[in-house]
Amino acid sequence: MxxxxxxxxxxxxxxxxxxxxxxxxxxxxxxxxxxxxxxxxxxxxxPAPSVLSTIAEKSGEIWKYNDPENHALKGALAAHLGLTPQNFVIGEGIDDLLGLIVRLVIEPGMPVVTSLGAYPTFNFHVNGFGGRLVTAPYRDDREDLDALLALVRQEDAPLVYFANPDNPMGSWWDAQDVIAFARALPPTTLLVLDEAYSETAPEGSIPAADALIDLPNVIRTRTFSKAYGLAGARVGYGIGTPGTVSAFDKIRNHFGMPRLSTEAALAALADKxxxxxxxxxxxxxxxxxxxxxxxxxxxxxxxxxxxxxxxxxxxxxxxxxxxxxxxxxxxxxxxxxxxxxxxxxxxxxxxxxxxxxxxxxxxxxxxxxx
Amino acid sequence: MxxxxxxxxxxxxxxxxxxxxxxxxxxxxxxxxxxxxxxxxxxxxxPAPSVLSTIAEKSGEIWKYNDPENHALKGALAAHLGLTPQNFVIGEGIDDLLGLIVRLVIEPGMPVVTSLGAYPTFNFHVNGFGGRLVTAPYRDDREDLDALLALVRQEDAPLVYFANPDNPMGSWWDAQDVIAFARALPPTTLLVLDEAYSETAPEGSIPAADALIDLPNVIRTRTFSKAYGLAGARVGYGIGTPGTVSAFDKIRNHFGMPRLSTEAALAALADKxxxxxxxxxxxxxxxxxxxxxxxxxxxxxxxxxxxxxxxxxxxxxxxxxxxxxxxxxxxxxxxxxxxxxxxxxxxxxxxxxxxxxxxxxxxxxxxxxx
The missing domain is CATH 3.90.1150.10 (Aspartate Aminotransferase, domain 1)
Structure with missing residues (x-):
């Protein structure tokens, strides 16, 4: 070829x-x-029947670009989680946000810490920007927080990935351990705390929505692809400080969100x-x-x-x-x-x-x- | 912040x-x-009523990720244009593809040629990857092919953008001029030939689908956002040699396409x-x-x-x-x-x-x- x-x-x-x-x-x-x-x-x-009704109701509007500021969805998420709209960035699934995060932080050759066997799409993006993956093995089928922290320090890594609950093992940490890990990181290390499976996690395992919201070096990622049943819609979001999440606006595909997907996510959020x-x-x-x-x-x-x-x-x-x-x-x-x-x-x-x-x-x- | x-x-x-x-x-x-x-x-x-029917019919499948290979849509496009599926890359609108193209070609400081006042989203991506925009003014409200070619040569630019028909002026060139421009470019310069408005262009202004398909340094971009009435669906595609378009697979968001959007595009293509x-x-x-x-x-x-x-x-x-x-x-x-x-x-x-x-x-x- x-x-x-x-x-x-x-x-x-x-x-x-x-x-x-x-x-x-x-x-x-x-x-x-x-x-x-x-x-x-x-x-x-x-997804909920109410979501399918919303798609049917709104499908005639598919000729319009989506609001590039994602105003309605950010507002709904803020109300849902007790945060402000400025704490959110919306993306075409967590996968899209992971690519943007790597791009914002990683130059070729820089070390990126993750667990050996953790989410391959994160690794795909790190490789795609020339980052150097440094991995800690799982311990007892969980991601090893102590080992991840040690690697971050050893490598002076600007980026670390940790999923709670974890894919592919389904394991998890208690919220207090996750919070302690995030707070122990150097402020020059950005934590991607991937919470794609937060809705199905047991009581006490997910930090409160505002538990880490003061930390500019933490982005929590969530999705409508799992419990909400909207994988094909491609709606993910990141939670962070207004300063950190606004950085995405410098590089993201502003008109990238599909209109019906956004409507579906709004409806899903409303159907508690x-x-x-x-x-x-x-x-x-x-x-x-x-x-x-x-x-x-x-x-x-x-x-x-x-x-x-x-x-x-x-x-x-x-x-x-x-x-x-x-x-x-x-x-x-x-x-x-x-x-x-x-x-x-x-x-x-x-x-x-x-x-x-x-x-x-x-x-x-x-x-x-x- | x-x-x-x-x-x-x-x-x-x-x-x-x-x-x-x-x-x-x-x-x-x-x-x-x-x-x-x-x-x-x-x-x-x-969009066509048949497209809205398809969305209604398929909306229950929104819980499934889209086929990351976009097999069906590439096949339909190939049949539509008389090319092969391997000539296509699918993206979340042309905007997404433009970002990927810039990323594949541009390192910080490299010159990128476009027209002064042409598509701002292309410029956004060039800036986002640190490229240096070099612009030719419009002449008689058309993009100036001679000036673009001269700038490419002067700068030894690896990337040039040209839209036919043009946005924001609505002007166009004859197909033979476009072909001559593409063939005059150095093989080390990638041409983005943006044909977002190809469906509404006059007879004789759009090169035949296979007119440039032998050139590894040409990617033609098209969309379902304009005449097909699906801007909110976010479906664009690029046409090029199999070798060139396969490069996108190294970096694109493989699971980025929304499922109902893909179904909508397939239905739109079928409703001639x-x-x-x-x-x-x-x-x-x-x-x-x-x-x-x-x-x-x-x-x-x-x-x-x-x-x-x-x-x-x-x-x-x-x-x-x-x-x-x-x-x-x-x-x-x-x-x-x-x-x-x-x-x-x-x-x-x-x-x-x-x-x-x-x-x-x-x-x-x-x-x-x-």
Whole structure:
């Protein structure tokens, strides 16, 4: 393939990798159809009916660009969390915000601290801006706060990523530990505290909305993609000091937010009863997934998220065989990317019919691969 | 405002500017309501009814991430234009693609050639990556191809932007001139040929889809935001050699495309009859806008787009007074940003009711400002 000859040396050096292969690509590559889509930590429960009504009601306005200031959504989030609109930045999912954060902070060669096996899309962006990833292993299947802090100090790193609850393991820390970690960081280190799964986390694990709001070196990221059931809408937000979040305005795609997505997020935020209901269904599905795992001699890990990591008891090759085998039955799941986490498979919560398929397929797959 | 103290020197040096102030922000700032939204080159005619049906039909799937490979949309575009899926990159509007292009090519201090007064969002991205804008003035209200080529050679510029048809003037070049320009560029200069308004351009002005497809140093950008009436959906695409467009995969937000937007674009592409119909209505609206201008002693410029630039005959202060005065009547329009283009106002095509408001307000405004 003939490409333009003068991309930057950094761009030219990057591999053509992707953070995740989508289920549609797997279907095409393997000639199989997904019947249970429980691999991408989406929400098969879908968004609230009130959200779908809002989309129907507002779809005729799709010819208009969205308000680039995201005034309404920032106001609604501020009211929801007891903060001010100036504490928010809106983006096309957390993924978009992660790219912008890396761009604001990282020049080629700079160290960036994260956990070995944590969110690949963050790493994708760090590599994309030429940053140097420095990683701490998980400890007891949790991100290791002490090790992350030590690495930050050792490297004088300008950026550190930490997710609470964690993906891909589903583990979490208590709020007080998270707060202590954030406050122990040097003010010259920006913490990305990724709270994509905050809605499904247990009591006491998520710091209060204002617990870190005085710190210019903390950005908390959240999303409508998980519990709110709007992954396809692409709405994420960051919480920080007005000074820090306003920096995004220097570089973000101001007209990047889709109009119906913004309307959907507003409606989702307003329907508090649905969120309570769906979080209950997510918890029930987690328990059922854990039960299916145990019934098959596997070990489910405790989860604060909308998925369950299941220890399959051997290595990454074995876990991969389970993932690939399930796909032959139309059950799409994923697994962590690196050892020792990749002894696990990762199953997203979903509708009872989806879990029925998983329950039926898992013993067949385990038997087949021996 | 206290901000994080260690943003990159480039990020810290950037001003908090925006390419455009949205109509919603103008409403809030001035306490006025927009009654005729004919300023952002959106399409008040809206998308096809078949597109709205598709959104309604597919909205229940919004819980799923979009296919990150954009397989279906690339295939449909390839069929539509007689190219291959590998010739396309999909982005969240052309704005998103422009940011990615600048990132792939520009390091701080590098020269980037464009026309003085051309698309501000391109300039925003160039500034955002530390590029140095080098501009050629318009000549006879068209971008000056000879001057752009001369600047590219003089500066050994790795990137040049040229829009055909042009925004904000609505002017255009014949396809043969565009092709000659592209082929005269050094192979070490990437041409962004922005064809956002290609659907409304006159016969003979848009190079055939395959006319430049052999050139690795050309990316043509197009959008569903204009004639297709889907500005709020945020779907743009780039056309180039497989080698060149695959470079985007190294850095783009792979899961950034909204699912319903992609479905909307697919439906829009399939409804060829609606496109023909709406292009006819856009042309009729252009003629009506021109007639209103002439009836008020102003000079409409010929337009190949979904808007009309109107020469108000004096300077930018006068044109600004017209823009601001019209807003007092609820008529939102815009104007070019720099002299001598800013002797003009820019009015987007829209529904008859919108143009009625414009027609009624313009003479009052002209009389009031004298």
């Amino acid at each position: 003939t490409a333009f000859s003068r991309f930057t040396p950094l761009a030219a050096s990057l591999p053509a990798t992707v953070p995740f292969v989508g289920p549609e690509a797997i279907e095409r590559q393997r000639g199989l159809a997904v019947r249970a889509r429980i691999g991408a930590n989406e929400s098969g429960f879908g 009863a649905y969120l309570v209901d769906v979080v209950g269904r997510i918890k029930a599905a987690r328990e059922r997934i854990a039960g299916i795992a145990e019934a098959n001699g596997l070990t489910p890990l405790p989860s604060a998220t909308n998925f369950v990591a299941i220890d399959a008891g051997r290595d990454g090759v074995y876990a991969r065989a389970i993932v690939d085998g399930l796909m032959e039955h139309g059950v799409f799941i994923r697994m962590p990317g690196v050892a020792p986490l990749n002894r696990c498979i990762r199953v997203s919560t979903g509708l009872p019919a989806d879990l029925d398929l998983f329950e039926a397929a898992l013993p067949k797959v385990l038997k087949a691969i021996g | 206290t901000a994080f103290s260690r943003f990159t020197p480039l990020a810290a040096s950037l001003p908090a500017t925006v390419p455009f102030v949205g109509p919603e922000a103008i409403e809030r700032q001035r306490g006025l309501a927009v009654r005729a939204r004919i300023g952002a080159n959106e399409s008040g005619f809206g 009859a609606y496109l023909v119909d709406v292009v006819g209505r856009i042309k009729a609206a252009r003629e009506r806008i021109a007639g209103i201008a002439e009836a008020n002693g102003l000079t409409p410029l010929p337009s190949a787009t979904n808007f009309v630039a109107i020469d108000a005959g004096r300077d930018g202060v006068y044109a600004r007074a017209i823009v601001d005065g019209l807003m007092e009547h609820g008529v939102f329009i815009r104007m070019p940003g720099v002299a001598p283009l800013n002797r003009c106002i820019r009015v987007s095509t829209g529904l008859p009711a919108d143009l009625d408001l414009f027609e009624a307000a313009l003479p009052k405004v002209l009389k009031a400002i004298g």
